[in-house]
Amino acid sequence: MSWVAGVEGSGYGVHHLPYGVFRVGSGEPRIGVRVGDLVLDMAGAEEAGLVLAGGALRQPTLNAFLALGRPQWTASRQRITELLTDEAHRAAVEPLLVPLAEVRMELPFEVADxxxxxxxxxxxxxxxxxxxxxxxxxxxxxxxxxxxxxxxxxxxxxxxxxxxxxxxxxxxxxxxxxxxxxxxxxxxxxxxxxxxxxxxxxxxxxxxxxxxxxxxxxxxxxxxxxxxxxxxxxxxxxxxxxxxxxxxxxxxxxxxxxxxxxxxxxxxxxxxxxxxxxxxxxxxxxxxxxxxxxxxxxxxxxxxxxxxxxxxxxxxxxxxxxxxxxxxxxxxxxxxxxxxxxxxxxxxxxxxxxxxxxxxxxxxxxxxxxxxxxxxxxxxxxxxxxxxxxxxxxxxxx
Known part of the structure; x- marks a missing residue:
């Protein structure tokens, strides 16, 4: 169960957690994870020390994070799930949730081939x-x-x-x-x-x-x-x-x-x-x-x-x-x-x-x-x- 309102029964619940890249207004592109109709700002989460990925989640595309491989992908997913389900993290995480209606989505990765x-x-x-x-x-x-x-x-x-x-x-x-x-x-x-x-x-x-x-x-x-x-x-x-x-x-x-x-x-x-x-x-x-x-x-x-x-x-x-x-x-x-x-x-x-x-x-x-x-x-x-x-x-x- 997630403490985030409205995600239970959603196709974008904590069992999913897809990655993308978004902007708010004229801001720089940031990596995000979707939960319900919200976007968890992963750049902000890594800056706050809530997730550790060697700075890969503070990049404008997902490529650096993709290159880290499955152990890091799995560890990050487990940590994000913990942040969104454990009420103890709510005060730190809730300010990093951005309504989907307020963002503009970008190409999530730089396509190589x-x-x-x-x-x-x-x-x-x-x-x-x-x-x-x-x-x-x-x-x-x-x-x-x-x-x-x-x-x-x-x-x-x-x-x-x-x-x-x-x-x-x-x-x-x-x-x-x-x-x-x-x-x-x-x-x-x-x-x-x-x-x-x-x-x-x-x-x-x-x-x-x-x-x-x-x-x-x-x-x-x-x-x-x-x-x-x-x-x-x-x-x-x-x-x-x-x-x-x-x-x-x-x-x-x-x-x-x-x-x-x-x-x-x-x-x-x-x-x-x-x-x-x-x-x-x-x-x-x-x-x-x-x-x-x-x-x-x-x-x-x-x-x-x-x-x-x-x-x-x-x-x-x-x-x-x-x-x-x-x-x-x-x-x-x-x-x-x-x-x-x-x-x-x-x-x-x-x-x-x-x-x-x-x-x-x-x-x-x-x-x-x-x-x-x-x-x-x-x-x-x-x-x-x-x-x-x-x-x-x-x-x-x-």
């Missing part, structure tokens, strides 16, 4: 059927390795940042046409934030996932489908993806998700040695996609074919190093049913089957549309964890 995977069998099959009709929906390599691409770290933005409609080439009846994308889409995903780095040339095993990954963040990898369809052969996603990737303002620590790990789908054919993990676990995260405030889909993350640990192992199997602040995302989360897909490409089957949103038939995104992705996970003792939402509004092309 960004990699996006393609790990939902349902999504990959749907996209294959839409883009390659009459051919096998999955390419021959898909069940042998987690497919991914290297994105643009510099265009990862915090939730709430406007998304400018991108320009690019798209296919036309007489050849390529240049101009603003007319098939702007979303991809509801789950991202993983790397804390502990690894040296160039050393592979990271799937079993070492929790030693390197600090936590989980919701992602919307905005996609210009017309640009993507023209450019992706033979090298894959580029300008159709690199203009914006939105992430939630709050990072949920892995320690908060201990009750959300569940058996992952069986993999057939068997994977090669470096991708084997025991136990083979995914996460029971239940996403909801809102289009202009209307729920249009509920993608289930537990059914993802490739797990976060396997993605990390594949990411480094060639000796590529990890850096503090690396972000890798799951790829679009889609289930077996139309109301469980994580993109509007699938929801409208390539734009051929419009859906009704706000009383109007819709296919892809129009200027002024807002998309929000939320998620929940099971917590201890039947509680629920509510991950930080990721939202963005489309603005006209420049």
């Amino acid at each position: 960004y990699v996006d995977f393609y790990s939902s069998e349902h999504h990959a099959s749907n996209v294959g059927s839409i883009f390659r009709p009459g051919q096998p929906p999955l390419l021959p390599n898909w069940k042998h390795l987690p497919i991914g691409y290297h994105g643009r770290a510099g265009t990862v933005v915090v939730s709430g940042t406007p998304v400018v409609r991108p320009h690019g080439q798209r296919p036309g009846p007489q050849g390529p046409v240049y101009g603003p994308s007319v098939r702007l889409d979303i991809e509801a995903e789950v991202g993983f934030v790397v804390g502990v780095s690894s040296p160039l040339g050393r592979r990271v095993a799937a079993a070492d996932f929790a030693d390197h990954v600090f936590g989980v963040v919701l992602v919307n990898d905005w996609s210009a489908r017309d640009i993507q369809a023209w450019e992706y052969q033979p090298l894959g996603p580029f300008l159709g993806k690199s203009f914006a990737t939105s992430v939630a303002a709050w990072i949920t620590p892995l320690d908060a998700l201990r009750h959300a790990f569940v058996p992952a789908p069986e993999q057939d054919p068997p994977v090669v040695d470096y991708l084997r993990e025991e136990p083979h676990l995914g996460l029971d995260l239940r996403l909801t996609v809102y289009w202009n405030g209307e729920a249009v889909s509920e993608p289930p993350f537990a059914g993802m074919y490739w797990t976060p640990a396997q993605q990390l192992a594949h990411l480094t199997v060639n000796g590529a190093s990890l850096r503090t602040g690396d972000l890798y995302a799951s790829g679009t989360v889609s289930g077996p049913h139309r109301d469980q897909v994580g993109s509007f490409l699938e929801l409208t089957w390539g734009g051929t089957e419009p859906v009704v949103v706000g009383g109007a038939k819709r296919t892809f995104l129009a200027d002024g549309d807002t998309v929000t992705v939320t998620a929940t996970a099971p917590g201890p003792d039947g509680s629920t964890i509510e991950l930080g939402e990721v939202t963005g509004t489309v603005t006209p092309a420049n």
Whole structure:
């Protein structure tokens, strides 16, 4: 039980405690931990000697804290829980709680590298059927390795940042046409934030996932489908993806998700040695996609074919190093049913089957549309964890 009013029964109770970076007015960015509808000022807590992290919590981003590793992450979490549950600390801690309504959230970490995977069998099959009709929906390599691409770290933005409609080439009846994308889409995903780095040339095993990954963040990898369809052969996603990737303002620590790990789908054919993990676990995260405030889909993350640990192992199997602040995302989360897909490409089957949103038939995104992705996970003792939402509004092309 917490002495903080209003947190019992909240998806942001002391069983959660996600980290973010906030400002109050014109003040400098400060690290905070959310509890209910309040933000615990961690910079102030470390300055007061209430939490010890070697000054890492007095930085403008989470990177220095992320680099400290799991023993420090766990110790800090235990201490924060103590501060928020033991009435003896109330007088010292209460002045450090800031109403969420009074803060502006910032990108919580400096993104080092960004990699996006393609790990939902349902999504990959749907996209294959839409883009390659009459051919096998999955390419021959898909069940042998987690497919991914290297994105643009510099265009990862915090939730709430406007998304400018991108320009690019798209296919036309007489050849390529240049101009603003007319098939702007979303991809509801789950991202993983790397804390502990690894040296160039050393592979990271799937079993070492929790030693390197600090936590989980919701992602919307905005996609210009017309640009993507023209450019992706033979090298894959580029300008159709690199203009914006939105992430939630709050990072949920892995320690908060201990009750959300569940058996992952069986993999057939068997994977090669470096991708084997025991136990083979995914996460029971239940996403909801809102289009202009209307729920249009509920993608289930537990059914993802490739797990976060396997993605990390594949990411480094060639000796590529990890850096503090690396972000890798799951790829679009889609289930077996139309109301469980994580993109509007699938929801409208390539734009051929419009859906009704706000009383109007819709296919892809129009200027002024807002998309929000939320998620929940099971917590201890039947509680629920509510991950930080990721939202963005489309603005006209420049």
